[in-house]
Amino acid sequence: xxxxxxxxxxxxxxxxxxxxxxxxxxxxxxxxxxxxxxxxxxxxxxxxxxxxxxxxxxxxxxxxxxxxxxxxxxxxxxxxxxxxxxxxxxxxxx
Numbered sequence: 195x196x197x198x199x200x201x202x203x204x205x206x207x208x209x210x211x212x213x214x215x216x217x218x219x220x221x222x223x224x225x226x227x228x229x230x231x232x233x234x235x236x237x238x239x240x241x242x243x244x245x246x247x248x249x250x251x252x253x254x255x256x257x258x259x260x261x262x263x264x265x266x267x268x269x270x271x272x273x274x275x276x277x278x279x280x281x282x283x284x285x286x287x288x
Contacts (some may be wrong), residue, residue, distance in 0.1 A: 195228065196286045197221045204263060205277045213270060214255075214262040222260045225287055232288045241282055244284040245271040254285070 201215035204226035217225065225239060233239055241263070242249060248269050254261040263283060265275065275281055 195224070195288070196284060197225075198282070198284045200280055200282055201275050202265075203275055203279045203281060213265040213275075213277060214257075215261065215265060215281065216257070217254065217261040217285075219260060225254065225261055228287055239287055240254075241288070242286045243270060245275065245281055248272045254287070 196236040197217070199218050200220060201218070203213055203215055204208055205211065205213050229237065230241055234253075239261065240251070241254050243263055250266065250269060252264055252266075254263060261283060266278070270276070273281070
């Protein structure tokens with residue numbers, strides 16, 4: 195199943211800092227219903243993500259009842275994405 199949305203890039207400054215985009219609530223309910231069929235543990239959901247012309251395989255992370263999409267430095271660099279930017283995201287779960 196494919197989802198498309200706009201989201202703001204944010205930076206998590208934890209022990210392993212990373213940039214993310216949060217999946218909108220309306221998509222999270224559907225993804226959560228699919229989770230048992232596609233997760234490989236710890237609530238991680240495999241997905242193919244596209245931002246601009248860059249596509250990659252990753253996993254959605256559960257966070258506070260929703261899911262977040264991790265944005266690798268390579269993707270951010272290729273697409274000129276920075277913290278605070280609003281970007282178009284297409285993701286296919288599974």
